[in-house]
Each structure stands twice: as C-alpha cells, then as structure tokens.
Amino acid sequence: MEIKKVKRSEDYSAWYNNLVKQADLAEHSAVKGCMVIKPYGYAIWEKMQAELDKRFKDTGHQNAYFPLFIPKSFFSKEASHVDGFAKECAVVTHYRLKNGDDGQIVVDEDAKLEEELIVRPTSETIIWNTYRDWIKSHRDLPILVNQWANVVRWEMRTRLFLRTTEFLWQEGHTAHATAEEAIAETKQMLEVYADFAENILAVPVVKGVKTANERFAGALETYCIEGLMQDGKALQMGTSHFLGQNFAKAFDVKYATKENTQEYVWATSWGVSTRLMGALIMSHSDDEGLVLPPNLAPIQVVVVPILGKKEEEKQLVLDKARAITSTLKAKGIAVKLDDRDHVSPGFKFADYELKGVPVRIAIGMRDVQNETVEVARRDTKEKQVMSVVDIDTKIEHLLAAIQVNLFQKALDFRDDHIHVVNNWDEFNHALETKTGFVSAHWDGTTETELKIKELTKATIRCVPLNATAENGVCVLTGNPSTQRVLFAKAY
C-alpha cells in the first residue's frame, strides 16, 4: 500500500480522514453516512467497551437490551424530547417487499404498518414505557441499567467516527426514588466518564454543565465532559443527564412510597459513543499516524526480528524474539511477534507507527550477541538499546510512562489553549487569532448565548464545575456575572 502523506498542520480534516483509513480503523460503506468499522478499529472500541463496562458494573449497573424500534406515538409523550429528535429520525413504514411490474423489488403498499416505527435515536421513551411495568414500589428502586446498542440519527453531514448516521454507544437509564439520589447518580457517571477519558484515553476533559440552550431534549440538567482536539476545536465526549420526573410523568411511572403514597420516579440517562474513537485519534496522533495510549492499544508491544541472511543466524534471532515475546506475554502485556520474512524491517517499523503501537522492540544478530534489544517508543520516537535483563518489568514501566506522557502532553496543550478574556474586543480577538477554549463571563441568558453564537460561531461548551466564583461582567452585554464559562468552536 502506498502511504499518502497528509500533514496535520496543513489540512486537519484531510489528515484525520486519511489517518482513519490508513491506520485501518474504518472506511465509508455503501450506505450514505454509515461506516464500516474495520477489525483494528473495532478492537480499540472493544477495549473502550471493556473499560467502561467494568466501571459501570463496579458502580452497580447491569446490562440489558431494548428494541431497536420505537412506536411513533411514544415520541409525542415527552414534548421537548420530540422537538429535539424529530428532525433526524429514520422511520419504518412498511414490513414487506414484493416484485414490481418491471421486475424490480418494490415496497408492498399493502404491507403498511398501522403505526410507524422509529429507529431509535436514543431509548428513553421505549425504556420508560417498559419501566412503568417494572416499578411499583420503592422496593423496586433504584433501577440501574445500561445498554450497549446502535442508534440512528439522520444528520445532514457526517464524519467518520465523529458523526455518523448509525453509531454505536452505550446508554445508561436509571430510575430513582428521590431527586437527590438521581442527581448523585448523574454526577457519579460524569466522574466515571472523566476517569475513563483521562486515565484510559489519556484525554484531559473539562467537567461541566450545559447551558439551558445546549441541554439534552427532556433533561433538567445535562452534565458533560469536553475535550480539546489538536486543531483547537472542542469535542463533547460524553453526557450525563438528570431527567427529573419528565419521563416518569410522560410514561406514568409511579411507585408506592413507604407511607403508601404514589410518587413519580426520578430519572437519569448517560452515554458515550464511538465518537470517542474520534477523540482518541484527534488528541494524540501525528504525521506518522495513529498514537495509541497503552491502556487502549490492542497491540501494546510489537517485536520485530531483524532476520539476517544466514539460516542459523535467522534461527538465533527468531528464538530470542520468541523468548522475549513470551516473557512479555507472561507479564500480561499485549505483545505481537511479527516474524514475516517477506516484508522488510523498515516497512514494519513504519507500519506499526501508522497503527499507533506504543512500543516496538527490534532484535537482530547484534542484540543476540550483546544480550540486548532496541526499544522504540511511539509517543516520543525515542530509541534506546536495553539489556534483556528484566526486560518485562522495564517494558511494563515504559508502557506506564507512555500513558502518563500522552495525558500530560494533551493536558499541557489543553491548558495552553484556554484563553481568559474580559471584554468583547478580547473575546473576538481570541476567537479570531487563537484556537481553543475562551474563558469569559456570560450573563446567563439564552438570548446572549445565541447572539454570541451568531456573531462568532462560538458556543458555550460548558459551565465548568470546578470554577471558582468570581464577579465580573458579561463580555457581550456588560450585565453582571458570577462565573466564567468556556466558549469554543466545536465539532
């Protein structure tokens, strides 16, 4: 395969698209807006799933599965929800095809559904319709359920992983007796997402709440984690919603309290999607290709034997390479020995760099004689010759160091790209001349937020949770404000 080089600094979009294809993560399918996730890309998604799923289970959740289809009438039950999703729903209207007059397969008009089915864009409605039957008493609460699923949102414009018509995600849907408990759940899951993003993806995130304008359709409060990509655009990486009693009321889900009164149930929902693949790619990768954090790499270490021409030397090198491979495997490291003899070492080096493998070990005759290996790390491109003594421990430490370094690098980049401004001129100047987040005072009204969006294309990514109270004036209106919010151009 000829490698098409696209520089990140020259055309970020082209670089991203090219990287997704070259690194064998995904490709466009025959279906508009839908992608094929290839085995290597899916392996990374599976690692994400495993890490998230463990955290969900650790916080008491169970997995379940609800239907792909939702009766249309369910959507009309929660008014703001239908407003939010109606414009992007795929609808099933018929259940049969037949042979048409001209030999073409056509939809059988006689097989029209009584009630159309919506392909889920999210599952609150079907799930809350189900919860009505599950919840009768305070003893049935809480319900802590997650589902791994595909959903469909008919977006105007799609991009590999970042926004596809069909995407994979998980959606947690919990039911609680009290508002306090539901809010605690919402916040807990936000922490789970932030922990996952920072410690597994090595992507620093800002935890915050969305403004009323950016809130999930049907939520009282939307918490989010926001990341900053290498091109300086923000990416919403996960959301956790406090839904109040909106869905309980819409679907009439009540429970009997200890005092035998009937109360509506309190709800949360939370989700992250294959968009995280996009976040991962855009946070760390470079002109040589993908850069994967060790905690997520399907292959953490690749061993490349440098095979000489003499048959006996070949065997010596291979034996040594195999020995090191099993030593690392025994330590629980995901290691691959690439002993193919028909591609050159140089080709393999470049190929595994493209695939983002964190550590490469090369072993040749020199190393066999000296009891050494050459170790190269993907993140810094540094190479060093190491003694094979305790190689497993050394590699284990190196992987941990790479994980930390990637996070630190991304964190430094993010912090360098938060621009604090205090008036409208500074605000505009920052948006025009710099990329990243702009930290500014805002008067708290949707009107101002929309006006700023119209004037600058920047949106309020979130009201950060850890911000300190600080009196100031809104950059646009001059009205009083008590806290800074983060603006940015976003994906």
Added chain:
RNA sequence: CGGGGUGUAGCGUAGCCUGGUAUCGCGCCACAUUUGGGAUGUGGAGGUCGUAGGUUCGAAUCCUGCCACCCCGACCA
C-alpha cells in the same frame, strides 16, 4: 439541505479543454538476490474510466439525471 469541488485497477494518479477503448507509481503473483527505517531485478496478473441515459460512425473525454465523498454553511453525540 444550500454554495463550491472531486470520482479512472486494492491505494495514489495522468489523460478530459481539443472524442478514436487508458498512463505512471505503490501494492499483488512467480523467481532470484536482500533484511538494524517504507529493498532490488526480471517476468506476469489486474480496469464495463462512480452510475443511468443522451449526442456521435465512435465517449474516460461532450450533454443531462442520479449516487458517493471532500470543503464551507445550517443541524447535531
């Protein structure tokens, strides 16, 4: 969905303006020599030129519709 652009072998491309059945590189197959940063030579296979029509003796090339992708908007995880 609006504006702009692109579509030729698995990948990247030339040819299109000025119509005559397609160029080059990588990859692939065979053999040999190679192997510490994308090896070299020799021989070979692979294309209904995105798709459906139209014009023409003849269409990759001209015209029309459609599809897909990219960029910029609007919408959004």
